[in-house]
Amino acid sequence: MGVTSTSKRSAIGAAFAVAWFVSLFVVTIVVATVTLSASQLQGRLLALSRADLPLSVWQIERLRKDLNAQQGGVTAQSAKVESIRIERDKAVAHSQETQAKYSAAVGRYSIAKDDMLSKLRNFVPLSFPDDISNISDQDLRAKIDGAIESLETALRAPTKKAVDDLHYIYLSSLREKNEASQAVQEAALAMVNEEDSLDSESALLVEAETKIAKVIDPDGTMKRGDVVRIYDLISEFAFIERFTLGTLYRFAILPSEFLSIVLVVAMGTLGSTVQLTYEYYRDGTIPKSSHFLLRPMLGAITAIVVFVLLKAGVLVVTDSAKLGEAAPLNPFFIAFVGIVSGLLSENALETVRGVGQTWLRGGTVEQRQRWASGVKAHLSETKTIAELSAKTGIDVPTLEKWIEQQAPVPPDVQKLFAVWLDKDVRTLFTDMPPQPAA
Known part of the structure; x- marks a missing residue:
């Protein structure tokens, strides 16, 4: 058990x-x-820079947000331009349709007018000469109405009915022609307005697209390859923001x-x-x-x-x-x-x-002469032997002798080196003498 x-x-x-x-x-x-x-x-x-300054993860993230905002504006403007273009195309099609209807109405009016004049010339030939091109439609209608009114009692019933029928057809075709003419004018005006609106919104779209390019390179001084790499990084940020529920993105923007x-x-x-x-x-x-x-x-x-x-x-x-x-x-x-x-x-x-x-x-470790094995590696343009000599009063040949490990460095000078280079003494000096050259 x-x-x-x-x-x-x-x-x-x-x-x-x-x-x-x-x-x-x-x-x-x-x-x-x-x-x-x-x-x-x-x-x-760190390998990329803009205006000679290294890019940070936060700068890339800010660029991404600015780019998204600009891209949102471009998308909205592009949709607006496309909508106006569709309306413009509809206006053009409507204008063509009304023009066709107007042409057909003009043809029917011309036939009705000729029939009406041909009938009236049988009774009042002097009122309607063969050439009436200089008479407007309004004046011609007035002459036709006057002629029919003067023949009111002179015509027999069958003839009068034939004249009235022709007159009705004439008036209907005239009204249809005038309405078609008005529709043509309105359609043409609408088409012009849509064209103007399309040109205006297209110009705004071009301006918005130009602003997008300036988000990455506002001065236009960056190399094309660097701009492409920044775009790639921005696309990568967009991907990692959705990857693993945004965990990688949250880590990427940490200090x-x-x-x-x-x-x-x-x-x-x-x-x-x-x-x-x-x-x-x-x-x-x-x-x-x-x-x-x-x-x-x-x-x-x-x-x-x-x-x-x-x-x-x-x-x-x-x-x-x-x-x-x-x-x-x-x-x-x-x-x-x-x-x-x-x-x-x-x-x-x-x-x-x-x-x-x-x-x-304690201080016992440093209270002996030691060799400057690590001092030379920490010298730079801002940390020179001449500067150290000016600050300590030690002549340059002696400092060079110590730095080249031709002689050990006294304990008090070791502390000066450590303070000047802002390094630990154990990093700069060793008890082991340099090996002689073979």
């Missing part, structure tokens, strides 16, 4: 361990992947220093998780539950401590000139520091403890 109970507890513990490992791995890997991607995106921005710390913490936790998994499969035993919780926390904290010491210059694992404020740390190097610190938390803490003990030991 006791064996069965122990086996159940072991199975439950193993299941809990696997679930905990999986959760840690998934969370830390997701955070690390998103953070690394965001760091690389910010790093690519780079905060992003580095998040990456360090995630990698420290990941390193501890790797160590826990290795111990579990190596020993085949389930550690205490507190170990499951505290070991990842220890890895995260250790990674932060080691990262702070690296940024402070107390720990130097690579060229110290690359760890200054002028150049950001490589995100993969940061990830490496976090993983190693989490994986070897005990070793990392011993290293930190040893550095602290050395630093707090």
